[in-house]
Amino acid sequence: MTDSILQLKQLSFAFPDKQVINDLSYNLKKGDFLSIVGENGVGKTTLMRLILQELKPTSGELAFLPNRNAVKVGYVPQFRNVDSEYPLSIQDFVGLNFARFGVPWLTGSERKRVREILKETKLNDIRKRPLGQASGGEKQKAYLAQALLDRPNLLILDESTASLDPVAKTELLDLVKQINNHQQLTVIFVTHDIPLARRYADDYLFLSPGHYEAGKITELTNEKVGAMNNA
Numbered sequence: 090m091t092d093s094i095l096q097l098k099q100l101s102f103a104f105p106d107k108q109v110i111n112d113l114s115y116n117l118k119k120g121d122f123l124s125i126v127g128e129n130g131v132g133k134t135t136l137m138r139l140i141l142q143e144l145k146p147t148s149g150e151l152a153f154l155p156n157r158n159a160v161k162v163g164y165v166p167q168f169r170n171v172d173s174e175y176p177l178s179i180q181d182f183v184g185l186n187f188a189r190f191g192v193p194w195l196t197g198s199e200r201k202r203v204r205e206i207l208k209e210t211k212l213n214d215i216r217k218r219p220l221g222q223a224s225g226g227e228k229q230k231a232y233l234a235q236a237l238l239d240r241p242n243l244l245i246l247d248e249s250t251a252s253l254d255p256v257a258k259t260e261l262l263d264l265v266k267q268i269n270n271h272q273q274l275t276v277i278f279v280t281h282d283i284p285l286a287r288r289y290a291d292d293y294l295f296l297s298p299g300h301y302e303a304g305k306i307t308e309l310t311n312e313k314v315g316a317m318n319n320a
């Protein structure tokens with residue numbers, strides 16, 4: 090399938106005192122696994138905020154296809170430690186994504202979906218453990234499960250593997266890759282870790298001040314990374 094789900098056309102964005110995204114065009118297709126790479130401060134988070142519609146383009150276009158309602162976005166943030174006293178179990182934390190204001194319980198079908206996603210993310214055996222007592226990798230898997238609960242078709246991993254140990258990084262990305270392969274989940278993986286991007290992504294979008302470059306991840310050589318960063 091080559092259906093586009095997100096099209097950026099000559100997209101630019103500036104904060105009042107700084108131009109950040111400059112004339113960026115990119116076509117993201119269903120089932121793509123795209124890694125967005127680039128040094129600190131080049132605008133990766135700003136681009137995610139544009140996709141999440143927290144910011145509006147200064148010029149150009151950002152369109153979800155075939156229409157806005159067809160694309161549901163899930164978001165996994167950078168790892169942040171959770172207080173060891175945090176009271177919710179992993180299961181209840183994952184279910185929070187279904188919470189409605191003033192309605193503290195889940196419906197039968199929602200509880201079924203929580204169980205399904207806990208199994209899919211390999212958290213089922215520890216579902217009753219308080220999130221605060223889980224390891225860093227388990228906490229991050231709980232954030233992933235929460236993001237996947239409502240069946241998004243576009244998943245954003247925003248530096249989500251940073252500060253995890255190598256085993257936890259691999260476990261998290263293996264899970265995401267599996268869902269990407271089997272369910273055609275489209276993935277945007279923002280990272281500084283180019284070897285990790287090479288291992289999991291199919292395509293790259295390299296941002297550097299004033300330029301960008303996109304291609305197949307196999308073409309992202311160390312020489313190219315060096316040249317882009319020094320351009």
Ligand SMILES: Nc1ncnc2c1ncn2[C@@H]1O[C@H](COP(=O)(O)OP(=O)(O)OP(=O)(O)O)[C@@H](O)[C@H]1O
Pocket residue numbers: 104105107109127128129130131132133134135136
């Ligand atoms: N709210 C804001 N107001 C003004 N400037 C901002 C704001 N947010 C970010 N910036 C600036 O915009 C530029 C891009 O920031 P952004 O956070 O998108 O970069 P990044 O590539 O995600 O960096 P990092 O890899 O360090 O997370 C930076 O120079 C940053 O200081």
